[in-house]
């Protein structure tokens with residue numbers, strides 16, 4: 001049974017999405033991906049740090065031949081975006097002609113995925129789509145086509161299931177929102 005509230009640093013968070021709901025959102029996403037990428041050998045590009053749990057659980061439900069690699073970028077300090085997306089670890093694979101699916105835990109302002117689309121797009125992939133567990137439509141600051149969204153949420157800062165508040169909370173199995 002999930003804790004109803006957690007305290008991380010100076011903030012309290014209340015339970016928002018239990019693990020069972022997260023996993024059923026992920027299964028629905030994987031079903032769509034399995035249909036769309038049946039013979040395309042997609043390369044999933046998981047965006048560290050936040051997407052590690054989502055990537056692991058999604059890949060367990062992907063049944064088509066596929067590969068995965070990781071990039072590391074960061075832009076958040078405390079609970080807000082700095083607006084500067086910094087690439088910390090790039091993608092070594094040859095991606096020309098590959099079908100890429102960027103895996104994100106959350107699309108908020110969209111700054112991170114827009115930067116990733118720019119960085120990867122110039123390397124001539126056959127296609128690039130975005131799969132995100134969570135999306136905050138009210139916060140989006142870019143014209144962005146997110147093909148696979150697990151769940152839309154309001155503009156609340158959330159933690160757990162890979163998402164952190166200044167480093168803490170990534171290990172929580174459930175997702176909590178600030179109270």
Ligand SMILES: O=P(O)(O)OC[C@H]1O[C@H](OP(=O)(O)OP(=O)(O)O)[C@H](O)[C@@H]1O
Nearest residue numbers: 049050074075076107108109110111112
């Ligand atoms: O749409 P945006 O406003 O760009 O926000 C989304 C990004 O913010 C978080 O990453 P963060 O920069 O906090 O790094 P982290 O994954 O290491 O926590 C999250 O994992 C996304 O990558």
Ligand SMILES: Nc1nc2[nH]cnc2c(=O)[nH]1
Nearest residue numbers: 108156157158159163164
């Ligand atoms: N932990 C966390 N990181 C984010 N990055 C962008 N939005 C969020 C959020 O709501 N929570």
